Structure formats: C-alpha cells, structure tokens
Amino acid sequence: MPGPWDQRHQDERCRAEPGPCSPGALPGDAGARAAAAPPPEAGRGQPRRPGITPPGRAPGAARAQKTPAGPGAGCRQVPAGQRTLRAVLAYDGTDFAGWQRQAGRRTVQQVVEEALSRLLGHPVRVTAAGRTDAGVHARAQVIHWQTARPFPAERLVPALRGLLPLDVAAVAAGEAPAGFHARYAARRKTYVYHLWRAPVADPLHRRWQWHLPLALDVAAMAEAARRLEGRHDFAAFKAAGSPVRNTRRTLYRCRLEEHGPLLRIVLEADGFLMHMARGIVGTLVEIGRGRWPAGHVDMLLATGRRQLAGPTAPAHGLVLWRVEYDDWVAEGPPWPGAPPGLSRP
Template sequence: MRHIKLVIGYDGTDFHGFQRQKGLRTVQEELERTLTSLLGHPVSVKAAGRTDAGVHAEGQVVSFWTSCPIPVERLPIALNGLLPPDIVAKEAKEVSPDFHPRFDATSRVYRYLIDNRPVPAALLRRYAWHIPEPLDVEAMRSASQYLIGVHDFASFHASGSDLGSTVREMKRIVISKRNGIISITLEANSFLYHMARIIVGTLVEIGLGKRHPDEMREILMVRDRSAAGKTAPPHGLCLMQVKYGRRRSYEHGEIQNESE
C-alpha cells in the first residue's frame, strides 16, 4: 500500500463544504467517489482542513492509501479526466505512513477578496464580497497588527465547534488594494471555526469607520464573540496554501521540505 499526498483546488460555490454529509454534495464525497472509481478500491481521504459551504481552495491537502500501481505523477492527470469541473487535482506525492495533512501542518494561508467598487464585477460575484462604500485600507492594516502573534482568539470563534483551546498564533496579515479589489491574506498555525471570516468582518467595520482601529486590541482581550464584527460571507474566502515543516516524508527515506 502506498500513502499519497494530493493537493487540490475547488470552486466551493456549489458544494456544502468539504466534509462528507449524507444527501448533500461535498468536496470529500466527489473526491472519494472519483478516487474509488479510478483506483479500483474504496478510498477514504483525510484533509488539512474542512472548508465551509461556499469557501474555495487553491491549496487544500488530502491524503489517502492505495494499492493501485498507477505512477504517482500520473494521478493528477488521470483524476482530472474524471473529476467534476469544479475540483482540480494539482499535485500528488508519495509520503511516509505517518504523514497527516492536518496534524503535520505548520500553518494555513487564507485569502479573502473584497470588491470595493461602486459597481461590482460580474465575474467576481462568486469569489469576492462586494462592498460599494469606500474602505479605509490603512485603518484596516493598523487594526490587523493587534492580531499578530500568539493570542486567545475566543472573540473570533463562532459557536458550533468542539475545539478546546482558542489560543492560536497569527503569523501574518497582509492587506493590499489594487484596482478596487482588496485582498486580505491571513496566515496562522491553525484557524478556529469561522475565525478568518469574523476577523475580515471586523476589519470591514473598521474600514467603514464604524470602529476605531485600536478597538481591535480590546476585542481580542475581552474574549467574547459578541464584541467582534459580523461574519463575512463565505464566497470571498479561499484556502490558498497549507505549509509543512521539514520532515521525513517519503517511504524510501528522502528528507525534503513539504511546504507547498
């Protein structure tokens, strides 16, 4: 049996999230069904993260076991001939038996897009949150710096998950604006349920002048979800990359960097 690491991208618009749900179309269900058909045996995948309904991905990482002898470099091409058009297999590698796409990850990178023009772009309606009122990007940048480092992000944690600790490390937040499109990149060791979207929703309120940038520090300190802004809609969010540290990843013992 071989243990395979697969990087995939998907348009989350028509999916009820990544995780398999009975009677609903999900990324996991489509991927496992296609892998089972291609490889000739039942396949179950593990993922780096479970994106919500409507959230997209460019760099989701999954792993699975197979006894099929198909060359690993041919897997993405073969899969893309069978997958629905809103899922793309990008890269496959053979990894060690103990590799886990979630627990071995050192950080995740998400990007949120905002169309900040009076008239929205029709082709971005699935991938960017349209906010016609001008946003103060400098105020948003100033506020975001309070979140860098190791903090208790309970104020940015939606109810409904069973996680214990709400302490996370925010490694960076980069906010840029070009031709009316605002891009917010967030990298953390891991994210709480709806954490990225609640942070974006709070930054938008600051950008609209409804809150002062310094309020972000107070929101963080009170550890109360009601203190933060509303949850940004899912369609602007995309899982861009999952990063891995230096580890023994291949069964033949080669040491390599697994950062994507």
C-alpha cells in the first residue's frame, strides 16, 4: 500500500505544461524528435488508452532538463546527458516482500532493477507510483528511471519479457516527458479489493481474493462507503505507528460492486496513507457483519482513532488498478475470464 510518501511533496509541486511521452523517438535522434513533436495543444481531449499514451514530445538529452509545470507535476532536475523512461508493470505480489528493496528479501523493486541493469549495462534505480505492501498485487504500477544509453524505447517491453520473472510483466514502456516523476506527478490512484463470499473458496483465484463466507449487509457497507467519499482526515485508517503528519486525503470514489459471490470495493483517491485502503475494507466488513451501523465511519473521521476502526484486511485481496497523470492514464492488461465490468472499475 502507498504510505506517507504519497503526500510528502504535495505542497512543493510546481505548475508546468504536461506533455505526452514518445515511445519511439530517441533523445539522440533529432529527426525523430522533430517528427514526433506535437503542436502545443496536441494530446488534449484525446481518449485515454491503457499503458503509455501515443507519441508526443520526447525529452532532449543534450542538457539538463527542469521539471515542466503542471498540476501534480513534481519538481525534479534530470542530469545532463540522461533521458527519463517510464513503464507500466503488472505483478502478482504473493511471493514478494512488497515493492521496496529489503536486504535479504525478494521484492518487486529488486527484480525490476536487476532486469533493467542487465538490459542497459549499468546500475538502474527505479521510482514507483506506490510502494505496495507484501502480498499486494498490481495491474498498473508505474515506474521511471534515468539512463544515458540510446536503447530504443519501443524495444523495452519485448526485451524485459525474457529478463523478468513470471510473476512480473512490463505492460508498456516509453520516453517520459521532461521532469516526469512516477510518484509525485500522479493525480489519482485506484485500488480494488476483492472479497469472495461463497461457502467454498475459489482455488483458481485464491491468490487475489479474500475468502469470507459470510452473509454481509452490502447495503449498509455501501452507505458507509458513500460517507467516506470526499476530503477527510483518514487518520483512523492508517497503519499504527505511521509517522505521517498530514493525514487528509480526497477519496473520490469508494464504491461496492457485486458480481455473484464476488464483491469488489473500488477506492480512488489523490493519495493513500499506509494501510489506508485495507483499513477501510476491514471497517466496511465489520459494518457488513452488523458490528456497527453505517454511521460509525462518521465518528472515525471525526476522532481519527485507529483502535475504533476495523482490522486491516488481508493484503492478498488488494490490487493497484490504475494510476492517473495529467497527460495519460496507466492501466493494466485485460483480465481473462473476468466477470463483466471487472477489467475497468
């Protein structure tokens, strides 16, 4: 789950001109850059597409670039001679100790950086849109990194296919606009939690579903979810001991969707506190079981007392579903065999 880092630089963001990435043009290819450069308003009003957006203006490599301005863009200097690349990853978090590197443990960041370092021939450090916890999955994790190597961006996805383990996949990749930052430039993130309510667990999908064979009051849960939408102090739902000071977030959407025995909880916000999504799910489940009325969440928002909220839901039911930026939306691949509406909340 994303933690306090999501809002750490919220007040330091600068205003800039967003620009789409250019998957095909290389920084050293002046002709390709000229051909790919769009008019000033190109890209605006175009329909969103999964993965990396259509070709736009590629960042130059001749000199250091300063972050472009734009709502949600993070201020960042790119070293001279370096280009910024970005990619969308999907992964099964079951066998990982989370996203972030940890000594002696297998993490997503570790295997991705090892693959990119082998591919580019130099040490690579990546930054992700969200630092998912151990066991949490992703369909659209966004990363960025710098390199001076003139490796064709359009070859990144097929090249990584043979270097990444089977539980990680590069969905899309391309050049990033000047100053792009996977974490600080993100405007919205969507997480989806999956509850399986049938008496018998589904062995084929058990790795991404919380099996909870209970009769839940979905109407009460939906009412509580509606009360959580908006800008509030979500301190009652963050991880105990989290050092973050600013606990106010905007929850744009907290909705429940039923697909037979499968119950999905969709959470879309401008940022998430550590364990916030799973804390909300655990609280909604307790309301569904009849422990509290829907209005209990009003008291939690007012007091911020974590001990009065529900337990943190298991990690394996949670999926980082989508990340939105000013110039594009990162989405994962279709979900084969999914119920209608499951691929896009």
